[in-house]
Amino acid sequence: MRLVIVGHVDHGKSTLVGRLMADTDSLTTGKLDFVKNICDQQGKSFEFAFLLDALEEEQKQGITIDASQIFFKTKKRPYVIIDAPGHKEFLKNMVTGAANAEAALLLIDAYEGVQEQSRRHGYILRLLGMKQVAVVVNKMDLVDYDPEVFYKIKSEYTEFLKSMDVEAREYIPVSAKLGENLAKRSENMSWYQGPTVLEMLDQFEDKVPEINQPFRLPLQDVYKFDGRRILAGRVESGKARVGDTIIFSPSNKRGVIKSIETWKVKKEPKTIEASHSVGITLTEQIFVERGDIATLADDPPIVTTTFDASVFWMGKKHLKKGESYLIKLTTQKVECEVIRFNKAIDASTLETLPDQDFIAKNDVAELTLRTRQPIAFDLFNTIAETGRFVLVDEYDVCGGGIITGFTPLSEIDRIRDEARYRDSHWIQGAVTPDMRAYRYGHRAAMILITGKAGVGKAGLAGHLEEKLFHQNFQSYLLDGRNIQVGLGADMDQEKYFSEGEALRRFGEVAKLFVDAGHVVISTSNVFNQEDHSNISLLVEPAPIVEVQVTDDKFPRGKPEIVLTVDEAAEHESAVQRILDYLKEEKILTGHNYSI
Amino acid sequence: MDHLTELENQSVYILREAYKNFKNLAMLWSIGKDSTVLLWLARKAFFGHCPIPLVHIDTSYKIPSMIEYRDKYAQEWGLNLVVGQNKKALAEGMNHEKGRIICCEALKTQGLSQIMEQEGYTGLILGIRRDEEGTRAKERYFSPRDKNFEWNFKDQPPELWDQFKTTFAEGTHIRIHPLLHWTEINVWEYIEREEIPIIDLYFANKEGRRYRSLGCAPCTGSIESNAKNVREIIQELKNTSTAERSGRAQDQEDTYAMQKLRARGYM
Numbered sequence: 001m002r003l004v005i006v007g008h009v010d011h012g013k014s015t016l017v018g019r020l021m022a023d024t025d026s027l028t029t030g031k032l033d034f035v036k037n038i039c040d041q042q043g044k045s046f047e048f049a050f051l052l053d054a055l056e057e058e059q060k061q062g063i064t065i066d067a068s069q070i071f072f073k074t075k076k077r078p079y080v081i082i083d084a085p086g087h088k089e090f091l092k093n094m095v096t097g098a099a100n101a102e103a104a105l106l107l108i109d110a111y112e113g114v115q116e117q118s119r120r121h122g123y124i125l126r127l128l129g130m131k132q133v134a135v136v137v138n139k140m141d142l143v144d145y146d147p148e149v150f151y152k153i154k155s156e157y158t159e160f161l162k163s164m165d166v167e168a169r170e171y172i173p174v175s176a177k178l179g180e181n182l183a184k185r186s187e188n189m190s191w192y193q194g195p196t197v198l199e200m201l202d203q204f205e206d207k208v209p210e211i212n213q214p215f216r217l218p219l220q221d222v223y224k225f226d227g228r229r230i231l232a233g234r235v236e237s238g239k240a241r242v243g244d245t246i247i248f249s250p251s252n253k254r255g256v257i258k259s260i261e262t263w264k265v266k267k268e269p270k271t272i273e274a275s276h277s278v279g280i281t282l283t284e285q286i287f288v289e290r291g292d293i294a295t296l297a298d299d300p301p302i303v304t305t306t307f308d309a310s311v312f313w314m315g316k317k318h319l320k321k322g323e324s325y326l327i328k329l330t331t332q333k334v335e336c337e338v339i340r341f342n343k344a345i346d347a348s349t350l351e352t353l354p355d356q357d358f359i360a361k362n363d364v365a366e367l368t369l370r371t372r373q374p375i376a377f378d379l380f381n382t383i384a385e386t387g388r389f390v391l392v393d394e395y396d397v398c399g400g401g402i403i404t405g406f407t408p409l410s411e412i413d414r415i416r417d418e419a420r421y422r423d424s425h426w427i428q429g430a431v432t433p434d435m436r437a438y439r440y441g442h443r444a445a446m447i448l449i450t451g452k453a454g455v456g457k458a459g460l461a462g463h464l465e466e467k468l469f470h471q472n473f474q475s476y477l478l479d480g481r482n483i484q485v486g487l488g489a490d491m492d493q494e495k496y497f498s499e500g501e502a503l504r505r506f507g508e509v510a511k512l513f514v515d516a517g518h519v520v521i522s523t524s525n526v527f528n529q530e531d532h533s534n535i536s537l538l539v540e541p542a543p544i545v546e547v548q549v550t551d552d553k554f555p556r557g558k559p560e561i562v563l564t565v566d567e568a569a570e571h572e573s574a575v576q577r578i579l580d581y582l583k584e585e586k587i588l589t590g591h592n593y594s595i
Numbered sequence: 596m597d598h599l600t601e602l603e604n605q606s607v608y609i610l611r612e613a614y615k616n617f618k619n620l621a622m623l624w625s626i627g628k629d630s631t632v633l634l635w636l637a638r639k640a641f642f643g644h645c646p647i648p649l650v651h652i653d654t655s656y657k658i659p660s661m662i663e664y665r666d667k668y669a670q671e672w673g674l675n676l677v678v679g680q681n682k683k684a685l686a687e688g689m690n691h692e693k694g695r696i697i698c699c700e701a702l703k704t705q706g707l708s709q710i711m712e713q714e715g716y717t718g719l720i721l722g723i724r725r726d727e728e729g730t731r732a733k734e735r736y737f738s739p740r741d742k743n744f745e746w747n748f749k750d751q752p753p754e755l756w757d758q759f760k761t762t763f764a765e766g767t768h769i770r771i772h773p774l775l776h777w778t779e780i781n782v783w784e785y786i787e788r789e790e791i792p793i794i795d796l797y798f799a800n801k802e803g804r805r806y807r808s809l810g811c812a813p814c815t816g817s818i819e820s821n822a823k824n825v826r827e828i829i830q831e832l833k834n835t836s837t838a839e840r841s842g843r844a845q846d847q848e849d850t851y852a853m854q855k856l857r858a859r860g861y862m
Contacts, residue, residue, distance in 0.1 A: 209596060263638060395763050
C-alpha cells in the first residue's frame with residue numbers, strides 16, 4: 001500500500017513518519033545511530049524527521065524539500081510511505097508524492113490550526129482522485145490534549161472538505177513527537193475512541209487493477225523482433241484475449257489479436273489485463289503507432305479536440321489562454337491551448353478569482369482545452385487512467401489535470417463520428433487496395449486544387465485529369481456541382497450548404513471513388529480551408545494532396561504544392577510538377593511497379 | 596497481481612518509455628545484483644533482447660571474478676558491452692588512499708562522464724533503489740543532469756501518473772531509474788523467482804563471509820554470513836537490521852557523503 005503524508009509546513013509530517021518507523025522497528029540500526037550522531041553534532045535532541053530529510057539543506061533548515069519514500073511493515077501488509085513537503089514552494093514535489101499514492105494522511109497542527117497548505121493539499125488530493133483520506137491532528141501535547149481544540153479543527157476542516165464533496169475517513173488526534181496514538185494508544189487522550197494512526201492505515205483498502213472496466217491499451221511502441229511485429233504497452237483497464245477484434249483510436253484502425261508475446265514466463269497468459277505491461281501481435285499488418293489506444297470494437301474511447309478539465313498549475317510562468325502547451329495523455333503527445341477559463345480558483349482559500357484569463361503557480365482552474373489534433377480519452381470519472389493528463393511548457397511538466405466533460409458540438413466531431421461508424425461497418429470486397437494499386441500503377445489519392453475564384457483552377461484540374469488518363473492512370477475529376485444537382489437534389493440549395501450536407505455528401509462520394517482506387521481531382525470553390533480538413537477526415541486513410549494557386553506571400557494552411565497564378569496558367573509544367581510530387585510520394589508507382 | 600509482478604510491470608513500462616523517448620541510451624551494468632536484475636527486466640521488456648548497450652565502468656580495482664562473470668554473460672546473452680575506464684587518472688596513480696570520495700569521483704563519476712561523451716549518450720539507465728540510502732529515496736524515475744553532470748536535487752521535475760520528463764534543454768542528459776521502487780529483499784525474491792544467475796560473491800564462502808553490496812575490492816567489506824544460496828539470503832535479510840550499504844566505505848566518509856557524490860554525478 002502506497003501512502004502519502006501531506007499538510008502545511010512544520011505541522012510534523014516527517015516527524016510522524018520517522019516516529020512510525022521507529023515504533024514499528026522498521027529501521028536499520030545503522031540508520032538510527034547515523035541520525036543520533038548528526039543530532040549530537042548539531043546539539044539537538046533526537047529528530048525523527050532526519051530519518052527522511054536526508055539532504056544537508058533539509059537537516060540544517062529543518063524542512064522537507066523533496067518527497068521521500070520509505071518502506072515499513074505492519075502485521076497486515078507492507079507500506080511505502082511518501083513524505084511530501086509542506087512548503088508552498090515545493091508543491092510540485094508534494095504532487096509527485098501524492099499522485100502515486102493509494103491513500104493519504106493529511107496533518108494539521110493542533111496549535112496552529114487549519115492553514116493555507118492544509119486547504120491547498122486537500123484540494124489537490126481531490127483533483128488527483130484520492131478517495132481514501134484521514135486527517136491527523138498533530139501536536140496535541142502543545143494544547144494540553146484539549147478535546148475542544150480537536151473538535152474545532154475537525155468541524156472547520158470537515159466543512160472545507162464538504163464544499164468540494166469530499167469526506168475524510170477519520171480524524172485522529174496525536175502527538176507524533178511523543179508517539180501518542182500512532183502505534184500506541186494515548187493515555188492523555190482517553191476521550192478519543194477512534195483508531196490509532198497504525199490501525200487506520202490497516203483499514204485503507206488496496207487499489208485493485210480495474211479489470212472489469214472497458215479494455216484500454218495505449219500503445220507505447222512497436223517492435224520488430226525475430227520477424228514478429230509486436231505492439232507493446234500497458235493495459236490501463238479491462239481485459240482482452242486472443243481472437244478479440246480491437247480498434248485503435250484516434251487513428252481508427254482495426255485488427256484482431258493473434259498472439260500474446262512473452263519472454264521467460266512460467267505460464268503463458270491467455271488474456272491481457274489491467275496494469276500488466278504486455279506485447280501482442282495482430283493477424284494482419286496495419287500501421288498503428290505510439291499514442292493509439294486499443295479498445296474492444298464495441299466500447300471505444302471519446303475522440304475529439306475540445307474538452308473540459310480541472311487543472312492544477314506548478315509552472316513558474318502563468319498558465320495563459322491562447323498560449324501553446326503540450327498535453328501528454330497516456331502515451332499521446334499533442335499541442336494544445338486553453339480556449340476558455342471557466343473558473344480560476346485560489347487553491348488555498350477555494351475562492352474564485354473573477355475575470356481571470358490565467359492562473360499562477362500553485363492555483364487551480366476549471367477550463368476548456370483544445371488540441372491541435374484529435375486525441376482519445378475517457379472522462380476521469382469513468383476510467384481514471386485514460387482521463388488524466390499533464391501539461392508541458394517548454395521542457396517541463398508544469399500542470400496536471402483531469403477531464404471532467406465533453407460535449408460533441410462541433411461539425412468536425414460529428415463528421416469524425418460518422419467516419420468512425422462507417423469505417424467500422426464497411427464491407428470489404430475481395431479486391432484489396434493493394435491489388436488495385438498493382439493493376440492501376442498508383443495508390444488512391446485525392447488532389448484538391450484550391451485558391452480564390454478566377455486563378456485558373458478548373459483549367460489546371462481538367463488538364464491534370466486528362467494527362468493522368470493518357471498515362472493509363474484511373475483519374476476522375478469530381479465536381480461538387482455535379483453532386484449537388486444529383487445527390488443534393490432533395491435539399492433546398494441554401495440549407496444544402498448551411499447544414500454541412502454539401503461537404504458531407506461530397507466527402508462520402510469521394511470516399512467511394514477512393515475506395516475504388518482512383519486518383520480523384522477536385523476544384524472545390526465552395527469549400528473553405530476548414531472544410532478541407534473535414535474532407536480529409538472522410539477520405540482517410542487515402543492521402544490528400546492540396547495544390548494551392550495563389551500570389552499571396554503566405555499560402556493558407558499547409559498545402560503540399562504552391563503555384564503562382566502564372567505558373568498555374570502554364571498547364572504543361574504545372575501538371576508536370578504535380579506528377580513529380582505524386583511520384584516522389586509513391587502515389588504514382590508505375591504499372592506493375594516497373595517505373 | 597502479486598507484489599513482484601507489480602514491481603516488474605512498472606519497471607518494464609519505464610524501460611519501454613526510456614527506449615522510445617531517447618535515441619542514445621545506455622544502461623549501467625555494475626555486475627551487482629541490482630543492475631543484473633535490471634538487465635533481466637530489459638530482456639523481459641524487449642522479448643529476450645537487450646537493444647540498449649551496457650556500460651561497465653571498470654575502476655581496475657574491481658574484484659577479479661566480477662570481470663569473469665561480466666564477460667561470460669555478455670557473450671552468452673549477446674550483449675552490446677561497452678567498458679569505460681578513466682585511464683588518465685589511473686596512470687597518474689589514483690587510488691582510494693588519496694581519499695575515498697576523491698577516488699570515487701575520479702574513477703567512477705569521471706570514468707562515466709568520459710564514456711558518455713565519447714559515445715554520445717544522452718540517457719543512462721541505472722539500477723539504484725529508494726531504500727538504499729536517503730538521497731536516493733528522493734530520486735525521480737527520470738532525473739535530469741545538467742551539462743556539468745550535476746543533479747539539482749532542490750528543483751526536481753514533478754513526476755505524476757507515469758508521465759516522465761522526456762524533453763530537456765540542449766546539453767542536459769537524463770538518468771533513468773527503473774528499479775527505484777524495489778527494496779533489497781524484492782530484488783532477491785525476484786532473483787529467486789526468475790532463477791537469474793547471479794555472481795557467487797554474494798554467497799557465503801568457506802570462511803563464512805559474503806558480500807552484501809559489491810564495489811571495488813579495497814572499499815567493499817564482506818559480512819559474516821552462512822547464507823549459501825538465494826533462499827538463505829532472503830531469510831537472513833528478513834532478520835537483519837544492518838543497513839545494506841554499511842560495508843561501503845565511501846558512504847561513511849562524511850555525513851553527507853552520498854549527497855555530495857551524487858550531486859556531482861555519482862550513481
